[in-house]
Amino acid sequence: MSGAGEFPEMPPPEPVDLTNCDREPIHIPGSVQPHGVLLAVRADDDLTVVQVSANIAETLGREAAATIGRPLRELVGDAAAKAVRDVVRTAFDLRGAGPVDLVVGDGHDLRRYDALLHRVGEQVVIELQAARSTRPLSYSGTYARTRQSVLRLSSSSSLTELYDVVVEEVRRLTGFDRVMVYRFDAAWNGEVVAEAKLDRLNSFHGLHYPATDIPAQARALYERSWLRLIPDVDYRPVPLVPAVNIVTGGPLDLSDAWLRSVSPIHIEYLQNMGVTASMSISLLRDGRLWGLIACHHYSGRHEPGYEICAAAEFLGHLFSLRLVSRENEQTLESTLATREALDQILVEAQSGGALLVDVLTSGGPNLADLIDCGGVSVAIDGEYRTFGAVPPREAQRAAFDALGTEGAILACDALPRDAPHMAEHRDVACGILAFRLSGDEGVAWFRPETVRTVDWGGDPRNKELNAREAAGVRLSPRRSFDRWREVVRDRARPWSAHDLAIAAELRQHLLRLVYPGARRGADLARLMQESLLPERLPPIPGFEIEAWYDPAAAGRVGGDWYDAVPMPDGRVALIVGDVAGHGVAAAGTMAQLRNALRAYVVDVDPADPRPARSVLDRLDRLAAALLPEAIATVAVAVTDPVTGLAQIASSGHPPPVLLSAVGEPVVVEVEIAPPVGAAIPGLAATRPPATAGEAVDAPGGWTARVRLAPGDALALFSDGLTERRTEAPDVGIERLRAQADGAAAAHPDLRGLGDSLFRTCRDPDNDDDATLLLLRRRPPHQP
Numbered sequence: 001m002s003g004a005g006e007f008p009e010m011p012p013p014e015p016v017d018l019t020n021c022d023r024e025p026i027h028i029p030g031s032v033q034p035h036g037v038l039l040a041v042r043a044d045d046d047l048t049v050v051q052v053s054a055n056i057a058e059t060l061g062r063e064a065a066a067t068i069g070r071p072l073r074e075l076v077g078d079a080a081a082k083a084v085r086d087v088v089r090t091a092f093d094l095r096g097a098g099p100v101d102l103v104v105g106d107g108h109d110l111r112r113y114d115a116l117l118h119r120v121g122e123q124v125v126i127e128l129q130a131a132r133s134t135r136p137l138s139y140s141g142t143y144a145r146t147r148q149s150v151l152r153l154s155s156s157s158s159l160t161e162l163y164d165v166v167v168e169e170v171r172r173l174t175g176f177d178r179v180m181v182y183r184f185d186a187a188w189n190g191e192v193v194a195e196a197k198l199d200r201l202n203s204f205h206g207l208h209y210p211a212t213d214i215p216a217q218a219r220a221l222y223e224r225s226w227l228r229l230i231p232d233v234d235y236r237p238v239p240l241v242p243a244v245n246i247v248t249g250g251p252l253d254l255s256d257a258w259l260r261s262v263s264p265i266h267i268e269y270l271q272n273m274g275v276t277a278s279m280s281i282s283l284l285r286d287g288r289l290w291g292l293i294a295c296h297h298y299s300g301r302h303e304p305g306y307e308i309c310a311a312a313e314f315l316g317h318l319f320s321l322r323l324v325s326r327e328n329e330q331t332l333e334s335t336l337a338t339r340e341a342l343d344q345i346l347v348e349a350q351s352g353g354a355l356l357v358d359v360l361t362s363g364g365p366n367l368a369d370l371i372d373c374g375g376v377s378v379a380i381d382g383e384y385r386t387f388g389a390v391p392p393r394e395a396q397r398a399a400f401d402a403l404g405t406e407g408a409i410l411a412c413d414a415l416p417r418d419a420p421h422m423a424e425h426r427d428v429a430c431g432i433l434a435f436r437l438s439g440d441e442g443v444a445w446f447r448p449e450t451v452r453t454v455d456w457g458g459d460p461r462n463k464e465l466n467a468r469e470a471a472g473v474r475l476s477p478r479r480s481f482d483r484w485r486e487v488v489r490d491r492a493r494p495w496s497a498h499d500l501a502i503a504a505e506l507r508q509h510l511l512r513l514v515y516p517g518a519r520r521g522a523d524l525a526r527l528m529q530e531s532l533l534p535e536r537l538p539p540i541p542g543f544e545i546e547a548w549y550d551p552a553a554a555g556r557v558g559g560d561w562y563d564a565v566p567m568p569d570g571r572v573a574l575i576v577g578d579v580a581g582h583g584v585a586a587a588g589t590m591a592q593l594r595n596a597l598r599a600y601v602v603d604v605d606p607a608d609p610r611p612a613r614s615v616l617d618r619l620d621r622l623a624a625a626l627l628p629e630a631i632a633t634v635a636v637a638v639t640d641p642v643t644g645l646a647q648i649a650s651s652g653h654p655p656p657v658l659l660s661a662v663g664e665p666v667v668v669e670v671e672i673a674p675p676v677g678a679a680i681p682g683l684a685a686t687r688p689p690a691t692a693g694e695a696v697d698a699p700g701g702w703t704a705r706v707r708l709a710p711g712d713a714l715a716l717f718s719d720g721l722t723e724r725r726t727e728a729p730d731v732g733i734e735r736l737r738a739q740a741d742g743a744a745a746a747h748p749d750l751r752g753l754g755d756s757l758f759r760t761c762r763d764p765d766n767d768d769d770a771t772l773l774l775l776r777r778r779p780p781h782q783p
Contacts (some may be wrong), residue, residue, distance in 0.1 A: 024263055026217055028251035031237035032259035033230065035303060036129040039072070040245065040252055043124050046071035047085060050123065050246050053259070055238045059113075059128060060104070064241035072126075076104045084126060087117060094118050095256060099306060102128070114306045118256040123247055127258050132305040145173065145311045153318055159326050163194030166293065166319045170312050171196040174304045176279065176295035180204060183291040186494075187211055188219065190291075201298070213269070223289045225256055226282040227313045231303035233270050233277060237261045253780075270296075277302035279309070281316035285324055287539065293319070331498060338502055341365035346509055356380050356513065360443070361387040370506065371499045373445040374428055380441050380514055390446050391425040397440070398422075399432055409503050410434045413447070416490040423490070431492025433499060435507045437514060443506065445499075447492035537564045540572050540775070541641050544750045548758050548772040550720070559586040559632065560718045560771040561594050565601045572641065573601040573615070576653065576716040576773050577634040589630045593676065596622050597634070604638075610703045612636040612649035616676065620651065623677040632676045635716050637775075644708040644777050651676050654719055654729070655704075657737050661711025661779070665740040667733060668714075670704035713750070713776035715740065715757070720770030724763045736761050750776050 032038050037059045040051040048071055054064045060075050073081035080102040091097035099114035112131040117124060149169035156162040163181045171179040178197040182190045188211035195205040214222075222228070238261075245252045254260040270278055277297035283290045293316055304312070345366065349359045357378045360367050367376045368387055375388030377396060384393065391399075402419045403410055413431040416423035426449040434444035537545045547562050559579025566572055575597060579590045600615040608614050616636055623630050633652035639645070648656060648668060652675030659665045708714060715736070722732030736757065743756040754774050762770055 024215075024217070024265070026263050027221065027253055027255040027260075029237070029254060029261040029263075030243055030251050031239045031261040032254070032257065033232075033235055033261055034238045035231050035235075036127050036259045038240070038257065038259050039067075039075075039126045039128075040120070040123050040240075040247075041072055041126065042247065043088060043119070043122055045085070046073070047081060047088070047124070048072075049075065051240050051242060051252055053238045054241050059111075068242065068246075076102065077106070080104055084115060084117070084124075088124055091117075094124065099129075101131070116258050116306075120253050120256075121248065123245075123252075125252075125254075125257060129258075129306055133307055145308070146315055149173065149315050150318060153315070153322050156322065156326075159323070159330075160194075162319065162322055162326060164196075166315065167194045167196040170281070170293055170295065170315055173315070174279065174295060174308055174312050176277075176302065177201065177298050178204070178296040180294045180296075181283075181291060182209075182294045184289065188214070188216075190214065193291075218263075218266075219289050221255060222280070222282045222292065223284065223287070226284075226316065227309055228280045229258070229303070229309060230262055230267075230270070230278045232301040233267055233275055274298055276300050279304070279312070281313055283316060283320050283323065285320065285327075290320070290323070334498060338370055338498075341369045342502070342506070342509075345370075349513055355383055356510075357383040357385040361385040367443065367445065367506075370502050371433065371445050371495075372447075373433075374448045375446045377444050377446075379443075380437065380510070388446075389428040389448070390444075391422070391429040395422060395425055395429070396432075396434075396444055399429075400434060400436065400442070400444070403432075408435070409500055409507070411495045411500055411503075413492045413494045414490060415492075426490060430490060431495065433495045433503055435503060437507070437510060441514075443503075443510070445503075449489065450491060450493050451489055533561060534563060538566050538572070540564075540639075542778055543639075543641055544774075544776045544778060545574075546750045546754050546774050548754050548770075550758065550762065550770045559590045560720065560769045561590050562716075562771050562773045563594065563598065564773075565598050567601060567604065567638070569606040570641065571611075572639050573612070574637040574639060574646075574714075574716055574773055574775055575601075575634065576718055576771055577632055578653070578718045578720075578771075580631040589627060589632070592627060593619060593623070593630070593632055593634075597636075601636075601638075610647065610649070611638045612647045613673075613703045616649050616651045616673070620676045627677065630677045633719075634676055637714060637716060639708070639714075639775065644712075646706045646708060646714055646775075648704045648706060649673070649702075652678065654717060654722065654733055656706075656717075657715040657733070657740060658706055658708075659713040659715060659740050659744050659776075661709060665737045665744070667737055668704050668706055671702040708775075708777040710777050711779040713744070713753070713774055716773040716775075718769070718771040720766055720768035721758070721761055721772055723768075724766065732761070750774055 032053045034055055037056050038053040039049055039056070041047040041049050048069060049067045050069075052064050052067050056062060056064050056067060056075075060067075062075060067075055071081070072084065076084075083100055083102060087094065087097050087100055094117040098116045100117060102113045102115045104111050104113060113128040114131050116127040116129070119125070146169075149165075149172075152165045152169060153162065156165050167179045167181055170176075178195065178201055180192045180196075181194040183193045184190055190209040190211075190213065192204045192207050192209075195203060197203070240252060244250065273296070275296045275298060277300075279295040281293040281295075283292060293312075345359060348354070349356055357380050360378045360380075361376065362385070366387055367378065373388065375386060375390040377384070377386045377390045377393070379393075390396070399415060399419045399422055400410060402421075403412055411433050412418050415430055415432060416426050422429060428448050429446040430449035431447035432444055434442060436442040533549060534547070537547060545564060549560065549562065559577075559581060561575075561577050561579075563575040564572055565575065575594075577590070577593065577597075579586045579593065581589070597615060597619050600618045601611075604611045604615055616634060619634065623632070633650075633654075635648065635650045635653035635656060637646045637648045637656065639647075648670050650670055650672045652672060655670050655672065656668045657665050658668055706714065717736065719729065719732075722736050723729055724732060739757055739760045740753075743753050743760070747753040747756050754772055758770070758772060
């Protein structure tokens with residue numbers, strides 16, 4: 001191959017401006033920045049080259065087209081190729097194994113490079129940058145650069161001090177003209193909360209920036225790649241050769257590439273700010289993007305060496321850990337104070353010396369001491385009391401009717417917007433946090449309007465301007481970043497997660513206190529069940545997960561439950577169970593079985609070849625010993641997010657359905673052991689036919705193995721979703737399988753798919769509760 005023209009070309013990309021930048025595929029730009037060289041190779045013995053950046057001749061002396069199809073050793077030499085091959089063969093995560101110290105050339109022409117490696121499917125991407133200091137890099141060398149910074153961060157006594165220290169130390173380390181901590185709010189707007197800069201520069205501290213400045217796909221890449229360097233904003237992108245990756249038949253995914261080219265809209269945005277070089281370090285909390293350390297330079301090209309960038313990234317990680325620690329300490333202090341007040345209120349409420357509504361609203365402490373507010377109202381057992389400033393009771397009812405649902409915690413900080421009839425009460429009730437106990441009874445906290453000023457870096461409503469280009473007009477990023485002040489009205493101070501948690505806990509306590517006899521029993525059973533169903537399912541890397549639960553008719557509490565339990569080795573156990581019976585007894589049995597199963601899942605031996613079957617066997621032994629009257633069906637799917645392998649076992653429970661992205665849905669063939677609590681000693685298991693699953697020998701029942709490919713989904717469900725009184729159980733399962741075939745194509749979003757299955761498969765006359773748990777492996781490139 002001698003010319004780039006021999007390779008297939010990619011179709012020209014859609015021109016990007018502010019009308020479509022939120023959809024720009026920034027992970028496949030087809031080019032790299034020129035401060036290094038990129039090679040994509042097959043993960044074979046020869047590390048055969050399949051794609052390179054067009055500037056490879058400047059580094060390795062070979063024209064780009066002439067390298068395609070050649071073994072890596074012909075480009076970098078035997079020793080360097082062996083060093084790369086050894087890392088590829090032994091490292092679990094190539095990104096964590098770098099940089100590889102490579103010496104290229106011979107004789108007097110020896111050049112040293114840092115080689116950064118990562119995998120893209122069946123390929124390995126190699127990025128070469130000239131080494132600038134002593135190699136190989138070492139932990140002690142990196143720590144020596146950051147020792148002072150580590151000591152300062154560790155001794156910081158407040159969040160404000162922590163912010164100030166990290167920007168000062170990153171600027172000292174990297175030499176950028178300006179370094180900022182940029183914090184996101186719940187709507188992804190950003191605020192500069194700390195800054196270190198040259199004295200001659202105007203300050204950005206306290207300025208806010210709209211969420212559109214960093215669109216969703218860019219935030220997703222920040223969560224994935226924690227450091228991003230642009231040494232020269234005015235660089236010319238270097239295309240990849242060939243443009244079409246010969247392994248995938250499409251563009252090369254550069255999500256994890258150090259050299260990945262930058263969106264032209266982002267480049268224009270930086271140029272409009274006068275920035276000539278930039279770097280960003282991601283700040284994460286619980287795996288989610290919290291903010292950025294943003295570095296700007298204004299006096300030409302600026303490229304800190306890789307060792308400096310690695311040290312700055314290390315500081316960013318340490319700062320994230322210290323940030324979480326300090327926030328947790330502050331939350332703990334607040335929680336302890338609130339807990340003390342709640343305990344005092346509950347002790348007095350249980351003493352019976354005064355009406356419950358009086359205990360909650362008069363004297364001290366009362367409900368206003370649990371959650372900061374302007375006023376609180378309580379309606380219980382026909383009595384109504386208030387404390388502080390609250391709107392008329394009819395207005396309260398109307399607000400809850402418009403916004404709330406039975407059993408849910410209602411939280412709103414913009415009542416004039418969401419319930420316009422409340423606008424006249426904004427002086428006392430611009431925000432509401434409330435819950436119903438039953439009917440017209442419940443508790444509500446109110447907050448007044450908080451008029452505040454927000455300083456933006458430019459007018460956020462004019463975040464774009466019309467730029468004339470030739471005969472057309474395009475939308476380009478704004479050019480003015482002068483401080484622009486906005487007065488925000490019709491908003492109350494937002495309710496925190498801590499506020500919502502206290503309200504939910506108080507509701508549980510009041511339900512136990514208020515209702516005697518049968519009413520109390522029914523509510524208690526429902527409360528027990530609600531408390532056992534997860535408020536939210538844990539995030540699973542590379543997967544989507546959603547759950548649906550529909551209670552039994554006439555308010556009866558059934559025995560369904562679902563769960564997703566993270567395991568210490570990174571796997572996740574998906575669980576759907578159904579205890580026989582209804583009411584308090586069923587809810588109590590469900591609680592014991594559910595909690596025991598969670599413990600067994602966390603305690604499972606990572607080397608156990610049949611973890612799903614093992615935990616169900618342990619649960620059955622527990623039921624036989626301690627719950628002899630209990631009968632329950634349970635399905636468990638232990639899933640590895642890395643490989644997509646799900647190991648499935650069932651004790652009396654309907655088999656899961658596999659929704660393949662490329663074929664028809666199938667019912668997973670798994671031998672169903674007796675229900676928990678109903679095993680018959682000495683009963684021999686027979687091996688079932690395996691179509692969708694691969695059977696694994698295991699005493700007391702077989703385990704099916706299903707590997708979820710990208711786009712595949714696994715559905716676990718209870719019999720309340722599929723069964724009808726006039727049909728055999730298999731008929732309902734087949735109906736679910738058939739409905740899933742059409743629904744998967746009609747509803748690409750997982751929530752819509754589950755809604756459709758519930759709507760079409762659930763018998764409206766079925767008086768049992770119903771559960772559906774869907775897990776889907778994300779298709780390629782889906783954030």
